[in-house]
Amino acid sequence: MNMEKKKVDVLEQMQNMTIDLNSKALIEKAEKDGVETMYKRKLGYKVQCGFGLQGVCCRNCGMGPCRISPKTPRGLCGADEHTIVGRNYARMCAGGTAAHSDHARDITHTLGLTTPGGAYQVAEPEKLKEFAQFMGVDPEGKDIYELAHEVSEVCLMEFGKPHGVSKLLARAPKVRQDIWKEYGIEPRAIDREIATVMHSTHIGCCADIDALVHMAFRCSMADGWAGSMIGTMLSDILFGTPKPVHTEANLNVLDGNNVNIILHGHEPTLSEMIVLASELPEMQDLAKEVGADGITLSGICCTGNELTMRHGIKIAGDFHQQELAIITGAVEAMIVDVQCIFPALAEVATHYHTKFITTSPKAQITGSTYMEFHEETALEDAKTIVREAILNFKNRDASKVMVPELKSEAMVGYAEEAIVGQLNNVVNTQIDDMNTLKPLIDVLASGVIRGVVGVVGCNNARTPSNYNHLTIMKELIKNDYLVVTTGCGASAAAKNGLMLKENAAKYAGKGLATVCQLVDIPPVIHLGSCVDNSRILNICSLVANALDMDIADLPVAGCAPEWMSEKAIAIGTYVVGSGIETFLGVMPPVTGSSRAVEILCGSIKDKVGACFHVNEDAEALAQDIMACIEAKRPHFEELYQEKVLNKRVSGELACLY
Structure with missing residues (x-):
C-alpha cells in the first residue's frame, strides 16, 4: 500500500510540473511504459547547485573549479564573485548569439544556392530587391538569382568583415543609434563579437564586471540587430513572408491513420524540404502502400513556428513536449536539426517504433539515426529521410498508441x-x-x-x-x-x-x-x-x-x-539594449554578484534607457x-x-x- 501511494505521489509531482492536460496524460503513460522523462529527472534535482544558480562557479581553467563562498571569496587566480558572474553571463550571451547567428549563416549560404526551378528558389523577389538596396547592392537590371547570390555574399560579410559595424543598425531610429554609439555597443562583425567575449573571459583576461557586462551587451546586439535580423529577412525571401493562416496545436494533431512525422529544431532549410518531399505523389503513394491514409507533418519548438506560419502545418507541442510526442506511440519519425533537442529522445525512442533522426553535424546525438542533410542535395536528402519515416509505419505497435484528446485552433x-x-x-x-x-x-x-x-x-x-x-x-x-x-x-x-x-x-x-x-x-x-x-x-x-x-x-x-536557454539570455540582453524594459520570470544566474544585479536591473538603464526586472x-x-x-x-x-x-x-x- 505504501509503495502504491509513493507511486501516486511521484506521478502527482510530475504532473504538477505542467498545466497542459495532454502532457499530464502522457506523463502517466510514460510511467506505465517504464519510460524516463524530463519530469522524472527533475525529481532528482530537488536541490540544485547553489553555486551554479548564483553564477559563482568558475570552470574556465584547469586549476579549478573554483566556487565563491564566505570561506573562499576568491578563486585561485584571485577572481572575485563579480568577475566570475560577469564572465559567465557574457559567455551565455555569446552562446546564444552564436546559436542564432549560425542559423542565419546557414540561411545566408542557402540564398547563395538558389536557382530557377531548383530546390531553393527566391519566393519574394520584390522583398529581395528592397533588402538588396538597403544592404548597398544595386538591383537595377540584374537577374533575380544573380541578385540573390550577391546579397548572400554581402550578408556573409556581416559575420566576419574586418571593419565597420552591422549595416542592419540603420533600421533603428537615429536617436537609438546614437545611444549605441555613445555607449560603445554597436556590434561589429558577428563572429568578432563572439570571439571577443570568449577571449576576454579566458583566464587572465577581463576581470571588471562593468567591462564584462558591456561586452555581453555588444555581443547580444550582434544577435538581435544582425544575425537574427538577417535570418528572418532571408527566410522570408527564400520561403515566403508569413501571412495569417489557420492552424491547430497540441499533441492531438497526430493522426492515428497517417504516417506521423514530427519536425523539431530551428532551421527552415531542412523543414521546408521535408514539406516538399512529403507532398510528392511518390511519397503519398508509398504511404498508402504501407497501409497509411497519408502523411501528417507537425512541428515542435521553433521549427513548428516556422512551418505553421508559412504553411499552416500543425503545432504538435513545445519544448517540454518533445519526449511526450514519442510516448504517444504514434510517431514514425522525429526529424531534428539544431538547438533545444533533448539527448534523451534517443533513449525514449527505443521504447517505441519511432526513428529519432538527426541531420546536422552540429547536433549529432548518440543513439540516433544520423542522416546528414546537405543544402546542395536538399530535396534528394529530404526524400530519403521521408521514405525512411514512411517505411517505419509498418512497425507501429497499436497497443502502445495513445494520442491525447485535446487540441486548439x-x-x-x-x-x-x-x-x-x-x-x-x-x-x-x-x-x-x-x-x-x-x-x-x-x-x-x-x-x-x-x-x-x-x-x-x-x-x-x-x-x-x-x-x-x-x-x-x-x-x-x-x-x-x-x-x-x-x-x-x-x-x-x-x-x-x-x-x-x-x-x-x-x-x-x-x-x-x-x-x-x-x-x-x-x-x-x-x-x-x-x-x-x-x-x-x-x-x-x-x-x-x-x-x-x-x-x-x-x-x-x-x-x-519561462526562459531557459543561452539564446534567451542573449535575446533579453539585446531587447534591453534596444531600450525596451524586459521582465523575466526566472532569475538568471547572476545573484552571486550584487554588482551584476545592480547593473543589469538598475544602472544599465542610465546608458541604454531600459533594464531587466525579475519576479518569479x-x-x-x-x-x-x-x-x-x-x-x-x-x-x-x-x-x-x-x-x-x-x-x-x-x-x-x-x-x-
Missing part, C-alpha cells in the same frame, strides 16, 4: 507586412493612406490599447510548463495590452485558444476586444520563431521612426516568463509589466502631443507616417 503568421495589412481594415481612405502603422499608433496614443508586450521564449522545468506564459498573457490582454509572441510562448498561446479572433471577447478587455474585432486579429499575435524576435525590433523601430521618437519612449515591454511570481510579474508601461505613458502621450497632434494641426503630419 489558432490564427498564426503575422509578419510585419501582415500586421499592416490587417490595420488597413480600419483605414478611412478619404483622409488617410493605406499600408501605414497609423491605426496602431492612434489606439496606443488614445489609450484604447494601453501598450504592447512581447511575451516570448522557452519553457523551464523550474516553473510549471506554460503556467507563467498563460497567466501573464491573460492578465495583460484582460487589461487592454496587446500581446505579441514567438517561440514556445507562441505554442502555449496557440494550444490554449489565445490566438483565436473569436476569443478576444472572452479574454480581452473592452478596448482591446474592440480593436481585435475591427482590425480582425486575435488578442495574442503570432510573430514566428525565436529568431523572429527581430520582427519585434523592426516593428518598434517603424513606430518610433514614424513618431520621431526613440524605442525607449514607446509604451512597450518584453517578457520571457507570474501574477506579480504581470502587474510589474503593466505598472512599468503605465509609468511611461504620460511621457509618451506628451511626446505624441508635441510631435504628432501639433503637427497634424499645422499639416505636417504626413511626413511622420
